[in-house]
Amino acid sequence: MTTISKGKFQGIENVADDTGIIRAAAMDQRGSLKKSLALEKDVSPEDITDEIMEEFKTAVIKVLSPYASGVLLDPEYGLKASQFRHSEVGLLMAYEKSGYDNTQEGRIPLLLPNWTVRQSLEAGANCVKLLVYYSPFEDFSINEQKHVFVERIGAECAFYDIPFFLEFVGYDSTGKLQGLDYARLKPEIVTESMREFSKDIYNVDVLKVEIPVDLKYTKGCQSFEGSEEAYSKDEAKELYLKAAQAARRPFIYLSAGVSDSQFRESLELAVESGVMFSGVLCGRATWKESIPVYASQGVTALEDWLSERGVENIRSLNKILTGAHSWKDFYGGELDIV
Numbered sequence: 001m002t003t004i005s006k007g008k009f010q011g012i013e014n015v016a017d018d019t020g021i022i023r024a025a026a027m028d029q030r031g032s033l034k035k036s037l038a039l040e041k042d043v044s045p046e047d048i049t050d051e052i053m054e055e056f057k058t059a060v061i062k063v064l065s066p067y068a069s070g071v072l073l074d075p076e077y078g079l080k081a082s083q084f085r086h087s088e089v090g091l092l093m094a095y096e097k098s099g100y101d102n103t104q105e106g107r108i109p110l111l112l113p114n115w116t117v118r119q120s121l122e123a124g125a126n127c128v129k130l131l132v133y134y135s136p137f138e139d140f141s142i143n144e145q146k147h148v149f150v151e152r153i154g155a156e157c158a159f160y161d162i163p164f165f166l167e168f169v170g171y172d173s174t175g176k177l178q179g180l181d182y183a184r185l186k187p188e189i190v191t192e193s194m195r196e197f198s199k200d201i202y203n204v205d206v207l208k209v210e211i212p213v214d215l216k217y218t219k220g221c222q223s224f225e226g227s228e229e230a231y232s233k234d235e236a237k238e239l240y241l242k243a244a245q246a247a248r249r250p251f252i253y254l255s256a257g258v259s260d261s262q263f264r265e266s267l268e269l270a271v272e273s274g275v276m277f278s279g280v281l282c283g284r285a286t287w288k289e290s291i292p293v294y295a296s297q298g299v300t301a302l303e304d305w306l307s308e309r310g311v312e313n314i315r316s317l318n319k320i321l322t323g324a325h326s327w328k329d330f331y332g333g334e335l336d337i338v
Contacts, residue, residue: 004336008162025064028078028283034048040296057077058081061081064306072092076098090127106138109146133169136188164205167209194244195246212240215269219231223261240270249330267323
């Protein structure tokens, strides 16, 4: 039987639905959202004001949160938006600074300089989320820094008795692999990252993970884009299972900026593979097509788009998530709450 504290148990329950499946909407994008808005408005990212960011995030949360079990926001531009979420929807709060330290090699993560786990709790957060760029093939000294970094955040979350969601995004540490070559390496990057951060020392409660394959290079899938094949559909299903078997914590999938249709097909393949995943934390796949609408027509047009297409996207996603599993099922449904 697995032991879990009352605070961590209740925190995860608050961002899950009545069946224990996490159907969370991510709206913690900062640097990437500024760049996208700036591109559509034909201005520089510096011209995208705090008010613009807050207005966009608030509209997304106000319209889409009734169809989610939780929302992920950031303290920089998302605090106002958090107040507009549906009353029964939980709140996850991002802890990292957008991007990473680009003054040194290795994509070293940075924390917000004026924010703590305690402040997240005071802002109404039920869970804390941290994003780390990670590759098991990176230089040992770089990964050692990341391991220590995650361990510290895990200890802080344990002290405040709040669930720790860890998101790791893979990359090629050599900087040379792209497209097909990276698609072939991706399953091992995802699998070994799940294995590493499942270790007790990190105090992670839920792993937020990438789809372990790239459907654009998976022959037999609708998202397959041509003649370059990294794996067949049957091989991809085996890779889903291999990654899942490395996990020692409940895990949910992230959309990683792919299209809504590709993400849905990725989840359908996970269900078909028999993977015991516990839901999603989906961002751009649901709402990114609304960015040009907002940039050219304003917030009313944005809310109209979200009310139709955005709601349609998230409802389609929710249908697939009937094939997901309660986060408690990962532990055989037996938890000792202390």
